[in-house]
Amino acid sequence: MLEIRNLSAGYSEIAVLHDLSVGVEAGQFVSIVGPNGAGKSTLFKTISGTVKPMGGEILFEGENLMKLAPAARPHLGIAHVPEGRQVFSSLTVLENLEMGAITEAGKKNWAQTLEQIYSWLPVLEDRAGQFAGTLSGGEQQMVAIGRGLASSPKLLMLDEPSMGLAPAIADFVFDKLMEIRKDAGLTILLVEQRVAEALQVADKGYVLETGRVVLEGDGETLKADDRVRQAYLGM
Amino acid sequence: MTETQILIESTLQAIAAGILIGAIYGLMCVGLAMIFGIMRVINFAQGDFMMIGMYAAFFALTLLGLPSFLGPVVGPYVAVLLAAPLLYGFGWLIHRTLIRRVTGIETADLEGEGHYAQLILTLGIALILQNGAMILFGAELISIRTPLSSDAIFVGPFLDGLAVFLNKARLVSACISVVIIVALWWVIKSTTLGKSLRAAADNPEAAIYMGIDVDRSHRTAFALGTAITATAGGLLATNYPFHPFVGLEYVIIMYAGVVLGGIGSVIGAFWGGMAIGLVQQLSTIILPTQLQNATIFVFFLLIVILRPQGFFGRNVERT
Numbered sequence: 001m002l003e004i005r006n007l008s009a010g011y012s013e014i015a016v017l018h019d020l021s022v023g024v025e026a027g028q029f030v031s032i033v034g035p036n037g038a039g040k041s042t043l044f045k046t047i048s049g050t051v052k053p054m055g056g057e058i059l060f061e062g063e064n065l066m067k068l069a070p071a072a073r074p075h076l077g078i079a080h081v082p083e084g085r086q087v088f089s090s091l092t093v094l095e096n097l098e099m100g101a102i103t104e105a106g107k108k109n110w111a112q113t114l115e116q117i118y119s120w121l122p123v124l125e126d127r128a129g130q131f132a133g134t135l136s137g138g139e140q141q142m143v144a145i146g147r148g149l150a151s152s153p154k155l156l157m158l159d160e161p162s163m164g165l166a167p168a169i170a171d172f173v174f175d176k177l178m179e180i181r182k183d184a185g186l187t188i189l190l191v192e193q194r195v196a197e198a199l200q201v202a203d204k205g206y207v208l209e210t211g212r213v214v215l216e217g218d219g220e221t222l223k224a225d226d227r228v229r230q231a232y233l234g235m
Numbered sequence: 236m237t238e239t240q241i242l243i244e245s246t247l248q249a250i251a252a253g254i255l256i257g258a259i260y261g262l263m264c265v266g267l268a269m270i271f272g273i274m275r276v277i278n279f280a281q282g283d284f285m286m287i288g289m290y291a292a293f294f295a296l297t298l299l300g301l302p303s304f305l306g307p308v309v310g311p312y313v314a315v316l317l318a319a320p321l322l323y324g325f326g327w328l329i330h331r332t333l334i335r336r337v338t339g340i341e342t343a344d345l346e347g348e349g350h351y352a353q354l355i356l357t358l359g360i361a362l363i364l365q366n367g368a369m370i371l372f373g374a375e376l377i378s379i380r381t382p383l384s385s386d387a388i389f390v391g392p393f394l395d396g397l398a399v400f401l402n403k404a405r406l407v408s409a410c411i412s413v414v415i416i417v418a419l420w421w422v423i424k425s426t427t428l429g430k431s432l433r434a435a436a437d438n439p440e441a442a443i444y445m446g447i448d449v450d451r452s453h454r455t456a457f458a459l460g461t462a463i464t465a466t467a468g469g470l471l472a473t474n475y476p477f478h479p480f481v482g483l484e485y486v487i488i489m490y491a492g493v494v495l496g497g498i499g500s501v502i503g504a505f506w507g508g509m510a511i512g513l514v515q516q517l518s519t520i521i522l523p524t525q526l527q528n529a530t531i532f533v534f535f536l537l538i539v540i541l542r543p544q545g546f547f548g549r550n551v552e553r554t
Contacts, residue, residue, distance in 0.1 A: 074446030
């Protein structure tokens with residue numbers, strides 16, 4: 001579904017990603033883990049087009065994303081739930097969800113999707129009329145996820161959904177994601193610092209360090225890998 | 236009439252006049268609110284966009300010969316409304332060629348979000364428009380007169396012979412202003428276009444992730460803001476003569492109105508403009524006319540000290 005080949009990207013003249021290749025098959029849960037500054041968010045931004053690539057290719061269902069304007073990409077079925085949530089704080093929760101549903105597919109399925117989002121994340125229904133900026137961090141993360149789901153995406157990209165949340169809330173968000181994935185059969189690409197959880201649930205994992213893929217394999221194998229255990233799992 | 240009655244009558248008269256002029260100021264402020272309040276673009280040329288709108292309405296009226304087939308009453312208002320799409324196009328073009336280079340996603344990461352560049356750029360545009368208009372149209376005062384400009388409706392007598400008169404041209408202008416604002420408020424509040432404009436202004440990066448063309452949204456808002464202020468200018472011109480430098484007098488009123496109403500609130504900007512109209516007219520009861528603009532700023536400072544977020548301002552954190 002998503003095929004990234006030999007991608008280099010960065011800011012101004014400074015490359016952050018070097019010759020990076022990542023693949024996501026339809027229906028897969030793929031996790032990308034790695035320390036701060038490894039280029040995980042930059043990778044997502046390059047896919048979405050807010051960071052310009054320097055070389056390589058990004059194909060989504062065979063289509064070259066680099067030829068498309070950033071704002072055209074979500075309409076293909078890519079939902080990007082950005083790092084730090086980035087909700088529209090002066091819009092209500094419901095309006096935030098409506099913005100997700102601006103894509104063609106999102107508009108078509110809106111009534112159905114909204115009902116489904118509310119059943120997964122009931123807190124959004126309770127808060128529907130409230131300004132998103134007034135919510136707690138965990139609730140804002142739900143808004144960001146709900147907003148991504150509202151576009152009826154084929155691929156859901158989640159950038160550190162646990163960032164800045166209390167461990168219990170982060171666990172809750174993770175469980176919700178699992179539930180949503182099971183119900184909707186979504187393809188998910190996850191970037192996460194909570195390495196154990198991220199690899200636990202992944203069909204495939206990548207370990208990113210200083211902009212390069214240093215390890216890849218299925219989740220279980222990576223989790224058992226000595227280097228991963230030492231560096232990230234503290235074992 | 237007793238002394239008290241005269242005071243009551245002149246107060247009522249000032250309130251009536253203040254509401255009428257306030258509605259037009261309100262419309263003017265709403266135009267700036269689209270650009271400065273919502274999009275956070277500092278535009279010093281807003282008053283001069285209004286001036287261009289006034290001349291556009293004037294030339295639409297005279298060159299198309301509207302009064303000859305629409306009559307002297309309806310003609311001027313049609314001319315004002317015809318100028319609106321023209322100024323929409325003008326605003327669109329100014330944004331496409333100049334403003335986009337100093338706004339939006341390009342400058343989101345810069346210090347001050349590109350405000351320094353906006354300041355200099357729009358100041359430059361203002362100077363070019365003012366002096367360009369001076370060369371093209373000359374310095375003489377012109378106005379868009381209608382027979383209504385010197386006609387009034389008398390309300391009264393009530394309470395032992397009190398009466399208030401309402402200038403008909405201003406009354407019509409105020410009504411048109413209110414209709415436009417209600418329509419605009421509905422568009423911004425309830426339509427997908429309006430919501431996506433607000434989203435693009437709130438968080439441009441996230442808006443892109445939703446599939447909103449942020450550059451186009453900003454351009455739409457800018458053009459809409461230009462057209463609205465220009466329409467207010469045209470409505471004002473049915474009663475006030477104008478000249479190429481008229482923008483300077485009003486750009487300050489507009490910023491005061493937007494800040495009074497609460498930055499980011501379109502309805503707030505309308506009430507801000509209304510408040511300024513009322514203060515301006517009421518001040519003439521006790522103060523000489525020359526001081527009416529000074530009164531506006533005393534009032535402005537008071538509000539800013541007592542309620543810094545403005546009438547309708549929200550303290551919502553912008554991410």
